[in-house]
Amino acid sequence: MADQHTQPAKLYRMMMPDHTCPYGLKSKDLLERQGYEVEDHPLTTRDETDAFKAKHDVETTPQTFIGGERIGGYDDLRVYFGVDKPKDQQSDTSYQPVIAIFAVALLIALGLSWFAFDSILTVQAFQWFVSISMCFLAVQKLQDIESFSTMFLNYDLLAKRWVPYGKVYPFGEAFAGIAMTAGALLWLAAPVAIVIGGIGAVSVIKAVYIDKRELKCACVGGSSNVPLGFVSLTENLMMLGMGLWMLVRLLG
Template sequence: MVHQYQITGMTCGNCVAKVKSALLMVPFVTEVEVSKELSSATITMDKHISLNTFQSALDPKYQITALSHSEMTEQAKSWFETYKPVLLIFIYIASSTLLIQFTNSVFDWMQWMQYFMAAFFLVFSFFKLLNLKGFAESYQMYDIVAKRFNGWAYIYPFIELALGLAFLLNFNVVITNSVTFLVMGISIIGVLQSVLNKKQIQCACLGAVFNLPMSTITIIEDLLMIGMSVWMLLYHFYN
């Protein structure tokens, strides 16, 4: 079973590590995800564990409380309200790149995909870089590489930025799309695990600027980039 709690008193990354370590020591707890940005902890356990047990395991300066039904209801905004930022970004990117093609005499689908991917990576890396530390903390909660190598969470936004520039400048098609396929292919593993396990954690796709929950929207984003990179590679080799 998975339960979400609010934790106060966390002020730094070291606090997050201490809280996570303490909660993992509680018997029957199998997994813990802690977010300083959200002041929350998502705990997976084999059997019900009382709140007092968790509080006893923590340093007194950290206070843990169960997320009440009213708080959960307040957070459960409409689907559109929740994902409005990312939906608007997709609309802007799709519209602007389509308009570029309408200025050409012939609509070039490959060029449209190239510009779409360029804009996608440039915009999404921008939001991640606005609060690099906040993004890294969120990303480490679910990415399979960042969980083991914290530095990857800090490097990842710059990889997206580099990919965006590579697509914009029409840099080597094979290298750019191969790297995109590899990076997004690895990224989607952690996303799928989180969504399938129904973990209530923050999606780091727009950094720490917006509080977006992990969902199928995140899967679609990654699959879209994977699909486009594969399509462009196939087009390059067979045309």
């Protein structure tokens, strides 16, 4: 592959008046970033696109050819350049949503701490990190609450006994996170966090570490590819710990 950048790259992609294929644009960008001069062939009509697919016996566009060899679509191009692993070696598991949520929540918390106290190393920064993370995770669940509640029923002990709890949980998490961020209604937010965090932690421990079940985690929504285990347990322990901490402060 050392001399491939000297070979021509031909790209056939849909570019109609009412639709430009995003994967065609991404393929062109990837080829150019790999050092190829792209010979771009826009397919500007449906008939032209169908004729191209029939000629090359393909079902989709874009299609890339390098040195006369058909590489395939955008995903195939990523594999060809080593950006992704071959499809048979790719894992369905992804921690990217969780990493993004916790990273952004941490940066927001540190920013708020700097704004309020001229320092990022404060107890309040940690509290904000937990509460903001709760809000973000709740939003992920609320995007498709039906899908979340269905996945949640696979392992949550209370939801299995009282099905509506699957739809109550994300609202409770959102309320507790918002209240704790604002420092308001802690007399209610703390018990809510303790209850849902405690039940959630016990449910995850039973499903994963006792029953040894391999399930998808509903912590970032019903379409999640995050495996149930450490991430969900961490989420629930954070809620439980934050609730207990707030309760101690109230009673103290």
